[in-house]
Amino acid sequence: MSYEKVRKQIENKKEKLDRFEKFNKARDRKFGKGTFKCRKCGRHGGIIRKYDLVYCRQCFREEAEKIGFRKYS
Incomplete structure (x- = not known):
């Protein structure tokens, strides 16, 4: 079962919901690919x-000239 389904089932039970969220809530990533996402497409x-651009390579090619980068070749 997904996090959302289980959360919906135990919404009315305060103690169970608190304990469930304590152990199962998604936490912010500190390392790896999931740490950063493209600010344009995600x-x-x-x-x-x-x-500090934080663009994926495809979006960077689209946005480069608007940001101030020049294409030489």
């Missing part, structure tokens, strides 16, 4: 973090 793969 993709987790191919993130460009240099200069």
Whole structure:
């Protein structure tokens, strides 16, 4: 069962809900691919973090000139 389904079933039972959320709630990632997502499309793969851009490589190509990068070739 998914987190949402179980949460919906025990919504009215305060103690059970608190205990369930304590152990099963999704936590923020500190490491790995899930740490950052593209600020435009939300993709987790191919993130460009240099200069705090946080765009995936596809969105970076679309947004590069608007941000101020120049294409030389």
